[in-house]
Amino acid sequence: MLSTWLTRTAGLRVPLVNAPMTPAAGGRLARAVSDAGGLGFVGIDSRDEVTSVRDQVTLARAGRPDVPLGIGLMAWVLPSRLELLDLVLELQPTFVSISFGDPAPYVDALHRRGILVASQVQDRESALAASAAGVDAIVSQGTEAGGHTGAVGTLTLLQIVLESVAQPVLAAGGIASARGVAAVLGAGAEGVWVGTPFLLAAESRVADATRSLIARSREGDTVLTHVFDVAQGLAWPARFPGRAIANEFTAEWHGREDELSSNFGALERFARAKREGDVTLSNVYAGQSIGLLANVEPAAAIVARLMNGAEELLRLRPASILSD
Ligand SMILES: Cc1cc2nc3c(=O)[nH]c(=O)nc-3n(C[C@H](O)[C@H](O)[C@H](O)COP(=O)(O)O)c2cc1C
Incomplete structure (x- = not known):
């Protein structure tokens, strides 16, 4: 079994988060990922209505109200949409991510409700800011990632973030196979934050x-x-x-x-x-890991493929390359 800070703290069986992705990562996907042992996240867009977010969370929690659940917010949206923060405080998920801007103004309120806070960072400066804001986990988001992101590659950034902050670090950007998971866990990440592969999950909201x-x-x-x-x-x-x-x-x-x-x-x-829905002109946000993806699969199959394979690699590989 893979046991890290993330599994122990959030009560998971595998150290994997499905990244908040709007509108793809709704309640059905979040629930499927959490049922498979990871942490399902629902993403909130700058234009989402409170009622639609509530509906997605209800879907995620149907018949299992205490399911581990995350909700993703964007820092640059919150000053003009404070009702989204109020909603999240009321819904009390396990984790909230506040990304793309400074999470500092929101961390205390979330902690007072017993909610763990994560923040995606894209360089050393934003990692130090998130660390100083007192978040519980820092998500190192490399430029390979789908959606909005920074300019530094996943591996370079992960090394920088791991040496810059004291908090547990999760790795994001381009992780789409067991090899990718094993690489970042081996380097010191406490979990993987996976987006693009779940666009092809049967449960995602993707046309x-x-x-x-x-x-x-x-x-x-x-x-x-x-x-x-x-x-x-x-x-x-x-x-x-x-x-x-x-x-x-x-x-x-x-x-x-x-x-x-x-x-x-x-x-x-x-x-x-x-x-x-004409994709020759409209936006399809996706990361470079599309080069590793070809099939629609249930989310549970994606989780199993990534995490069982990583566990095996982490067992076998050291024995094959370490010598006395
Ligand atoms: C379609 C799509 C939508 C996204 N929307 C959000 C979002 O609403 N909030 C957020 O914090 N991150 C969002 N992201 C970024 C993810 O949280 C994450 O960093 C990224 O998917 C990880 O890299 P990967 O796509 O290579 O797996 C989005 C990513 C994608 C692909």
């Missing part, structure tokens, strides 16, 4: 056209861009571009975001494509 695009895409097919934030009018801080599968829209507008913001024809074209 069929998106699933087949992910399944046939390769590791070089993503782009780190602001295009889709501009297209959707979202006020993401400039230091967090989003990694998405490159398509006709990014080919035309990546690097020309200023022009895009005032091109109403292009914005309308994007909005229509999004409504119609």
Whole structure:
């Protein structure tokens, strides 16, 4: 069995978190991951209504009210959406992540409700800030990750974060096989924070056209861009571009975001494509690990493949490479 700070603290059977991903990571996926022994997270988007978040958490907890559960918030959203923080305090999940900005203003309130706090960081500076804010776990998020992320690679960043903070560290970005899990646990991470592979989980909220695009895409097919934030009018801080599968829209507008913001024809074209689920123009956020993924599977099968395989590697590999 794999036993780490994360399994012991959150009462898990495996040190794996399904990353909060909006809108893909809803209550059904979170529940499936927690039932498989990990920690299921529900993601909250800047535009989500309180009622829809409540519905997803109800789904996750159906028939098992004490299931380990996480909820993901974004720091840059909270000042204008404090009702989301109030909701999370009321729902009292096991873990809350406050990512993409300083978690400091929210940590005490969460701790007073007995909620553990995690924060994703993208460089040494943000790791030190999250550490000083008193979060319980720091998630080292490499640039390989899907969705909004930073510029430093997973392995480089993990080494930097492990040597910079005293808190337990979880590793995120590009982890999609047993080898990836074994590598970061071997390096000192207390758990893995896995997003992109769960886009292909049968329980995720992902449309069929998106699933087949992910399944046939390769590791070089993503782009780190602001295009889709501009297209959707979202006020993401400039230091967090989003990694998405490159398509006709990014080919035309990546690097020309200023022009895009005032091109109403292009914005309308994007909005229509999004409504119609046309992935040749609309956003499909996904990480470089799409190069390792090809099949839709139940979440439990993904958890088992990653974690059983990692346990075996962590047992066998040292014996084969260490000599007296
Ligand atoms: C489709 C998608 C949506 C995401 N949405 C969020 C989000 O709402 N909140 C958040 O904290 N992180 C979000 N992320 C980032 C994940 O939390 C995580 O860092 C990332 O998925 C890990 O890397 P991987 O995708 O290579 O597994 C998202 C990632 C993806 C792929």
